[in-house]
Amino acid sequence: MEEKKKLQDVSRQNSSIEARVLTVEETERLKKDDVLVSEFKQNKLEKEAKKNWDLFYKRNSTNFFKDRHWISREFAELLSGASEKVEPSERLTLLEVGCGVGNLVFPILKENPLLFAYACDFSPRAVQFVKENEDYKPDRIKAFQCDLTEDDLMEEIPPESVDLVTMVFVLSAIHPDKMLSSIQNISSVLKPGGMVLFRDYGLNDHAMLRFSKGHKLADSFYVRQDGTRAFFFSLVFLAKLFSDAGFEVAANEYVLRETVNKKEGLCVPRVFVQGKFFKKG
Incomplete structure (x- = not known):
């Protein structure tokens, strides 16, 4: 019951300051969707989270997501030192x-030849795909499986040694x-x-409104x-989350986009949250 109450409190904290105003029809649809998944099933989903993501990558292999070439346009910090002559020990x-x-x-490794990257994922299968990529070079990247909610990142990475962290969806x-606790793990x-570069789903995104009852x-x-x-974030909730973890908010905004499906003649509103958060010194 305590876990259920905590989740209800979190949800209420997240329900303020919307990126876009819903239509009357959308508002009514959300109001009617008031039956929650049972506590038994919610506990089962939590226990099987790793398995479900591993099955996702088993089904989709490396073909589901497109390469995120936009990342350096949104976060120029990732290209810091890319064209400068620096010692190997000083690379980003x-x-x-x-x-x-x-x-x-x-x-991003191709765009910034002086970058070294640690890369981790919840899914062992996803990590294996990374290691099998022809561009995987141990002197440029180290990939490992990790549950951010439980595993200590310092078992794989020296404490306070990372300049930038990307958290994208x-x-x-x-x-x-x-x-x-996951953000505090990253902070370690x-x-x-250092800075966390963040992008994820925003409150009232079209993907949120597509969920059917149940x-x-x-x-x-x-x-x-x-x-x-x-989970679909409000800016208030996101800012508080990082502040509570010891970060300073440098940027925190909604990003509004439209996805066009020419085949079906649809144009749907997308809402994302994007931010930059500094670890206090």
Whole structure:
């Protein structure tokens, strides 16, 4: 019961300041979707989270996500020192959490030839795909399996040794009760003054409104058909989360996009949250 109350409190904290105003129809649809997944099933989903993500990568292999070439346009910090002559010991060190099959880390390694990257994922299968990539070079990248909510990152990475951390559509897959401890885990390997570069789903994103009845875990928190989960962030909730973990908010905003499906003649509104968070020195 205590866990259920914590989740309800988190959901209420997240329900403020929307990126876009819903239509009357959308508002009514959300109001009617008031039956939550049973506590038994929610506990089962938490226990089987790793298995569900591993099955996701078994089904989709390396073909599901496109390479994220946009990442350096949004976060120029990743190219710091790319054209400068620096000693190997001074090169930029990145940690990508939730690396998947490498759609972010490999493009950025090509763009910044002086970057060294740690890459971890919840799914052992995803990590194996990274290691099997022809661009995987041990002198440029170290990949490993990790559960951010339980495993100590310092078992793989020296404490306070990382300059930048990318969290791109990762935190939303973690149970809200475990988000704070996950960020604190990341903080343990980030240098004072180091930065987390963040992007994820925003409140009232089209993906949130597409869930049918029977998939709601709590306000802003849903389970997909395949057992993976998604949380949709408000800026207030995100800022508080990082502040509570000892970070300073440098940037925190909604990013509004439209996805066009020409085949079906649809244009749907997407809402993302994007931020930069400094670890206090």
